[in-house]
Amino acid sequence: MPKQELSKHELAKAYPYYLANKAVYANEDLEVINKYTQQLATKVAMADAAVIDKAIEYAEKAQSAMNKLPPYKRQAILEHCVEGFKKRFNELAHSLCIEAGKPIKDAKGEVTRLIDTFKIAAEESVRINGEVTNLEIAERAKGYTGMYKRVPIGPCSFISPFNFPLNLAAHKIAPAIAAGCSFVLKPASRTPIGALIIGEILAETDLPEGAFSILPCSRDGADLFTTDERFKLLSFTGSPDVGWKLKANAGKKPVVLELGGNAACVVDEDADLEDAIERIIFGAYYQSGQSCISVQRILIHESIYDEFKSRYVEKVKALVHGDPSSEDTFIGPMISEGEAKRLEKWIDNAVKAGANSLCGGKRDGAMLTACILENVPKNCEVNAEEAFGPVSVISKFSDYDEALKRVNDSQFGLQAGIFTRDIYKAHKAWDELHVGGVVIGDVPSWRVDNMPYGGVKESGLGREGIRYAIEDMTEIRLMVLRTPQ
Structure with a gap:
């Protein structure tokens, strides 16, 4: 379907999901309501369990290419997104007005933060560093040198909430690209449009095939986002009741939870x-x-x-x-x-x-x-x-x-x-x-958006903020070098 020309107050008549970097107009099963008028605003394609499984398969296959994607190319991809968001600023803001009922001043503020978040990620993408470590702490370690680097953790599962449909999705997507991780994102069913516009702009880049999928789906059909062992990290933002249940079912993978507050x-x-x-x-x-x-x-x-x-x-x-x-x-x-x-x-x-x-x-x-x-x-x-x-x-x-x-x-x-x-x-x-x-x-x-952000107690586990999210999305890989004496 050709790209639709929109005025700043309109949504497209229908939106695809993104499977392996490509727009798929599979159906129009998800109705998105204008939260102020309570009228139908648009329709969105929904993924079923088979599609989610396929997206994870693509993400797993793409991870090898993501590992090899040099930092300057990751940076260029993120910078392309920044420019794309700037060009579509009004469209993004008005989509928030419609799908989230967000007052336009707040909506413009969120688009500005979306841009900031991707800018920060572009900067951080070329400074994911390691360290040389002194291992000569005793006679037996004489002649040994240690050094480590950070490597991508692997395919990531992301679930984002309705209240910041752009920027809270960005806080998962942008550091994943910076770190070199493929990912599959489930946006909130009430507010999927912002994430899908991000997907449209990502689809214009040179990300390896399968590096990303953005799949609106029902909560009942989304179990694979939590349980599938091909995912190496789950990052969830939403309610405590849901978040802690997901953690209990996530298996061996690390889990980052940004939950509720008072x-x-x-x-x-x-x-x-x-x-x-x-x-x-x-x-x-x-x-x-x-x-x-x-x-x-x-x-x-x-x-x-x-x-x-x-x-x-x-x-x-x-x-x-x-x-x-x-x-x-x-x-x-x-x-x-x-x-x-x-x-x-x-x-x-x-x-x-x-x-x-x-x-x-x-x-x-x-x-x-x-x-x-x-x-x-x-x-x-x-x-x-x-x-x-x-x-x-x-x-x-x-x-x-x-x-x-x-x-x-x-x-x-x-x-x-x-x-x-x-x-x-x-x-x-x-x-x-x-x-x-x-x-x-x-x-x-x-x-x-560059500060460490997250909570304790019922408010969650781990920290967002690009540099801190990158730490979760990477692993330390050590090399020890022995110099014969």
Whole structure:
């Protein structure tokens, strides 16, 4: 099928999957819904188990050629993608608006990060180095020299989520190419278009045949992504319930999991209130709170609590809800009406248990107005679980050490934010918080794409961020050289 010329507000009438680097219009079985209008937006080809098996076979065969692909060629492939994304910037952003319901400002931000992620990978692709190691630690090792290099781990299995359809797929695809690994990606069924556009641009490159496949498929038909021993690594981003089950079924292969969160922010008495409020509003409500590092729990020092609360509620009430394609919209729809109903119920449960609703929490289809709750009992879902929507919970504290303990009192441990000007308190948070990252002077929702990113506890295993992902996608191979004496 010839490439379709699209306006910036359109999707193609149908999309293929990518099998062994090639577009395949096998069927139109997957319907993609416009998350704001709830109307059919486009249709996508879905892979069955036989196709997935074939993709893994291709990836295994391609790995030898990937091993031999020199770093400068890997870099050129990644740079081609960067230029392709720039040329299709508006198309990519508007596809996010449609398939994910992402407000256009957030969508443009994600495309920018997609470009950054591939740029970083292009840079890292030519500096995957080794080391000469001193082995002469005893008389018996005299004359022995060690050196190691990193080699590709082999074919990789990737499963990406709905909330960042471009950049979270990029955080798997780009380091795999940089490291020299073939891969098969399963994008989220609700938001497959971004990954398929990445596939279209990858198909223009000189990657060896079979080096990549991008296969939308049903969850029931995707067992091979986890269980097949031809894969040498599984990288999954999504819910904890699914992630830990996949790990249990993954066999001998290493597993990287980027799972859920319940991110907390501490606002100490010396914080710049105006700055803290502006950043926390961004952190709690950008892309309708559908981020695993969205600000969910806000702990505010008692001396500034009333002022913070008053100003925070006023500003959250003023947020513009509605059509994500409008530049003025800050809060768009949640990914589905079912998810909006789930969070609406959690908010109602908290209020019934004694919480105060300060604003929002009203649902219309998949739209849920930005909500603030206070005095939420500890065990309510909206306080203890991952809300993954436009709600935040505020509470006061008097003792900083106690506030840190409350941050840690969670099954999750992804990132935390601390608003303080006290360097000793900043270091104490860094030392004592059981999270993957502590952000001082900003929200836990902040991420740049070259930093090590990931969590502990129920939030996952391993780290993303291109250099750190490359470490997972490569293995150390040692050579020992004996010089006869």
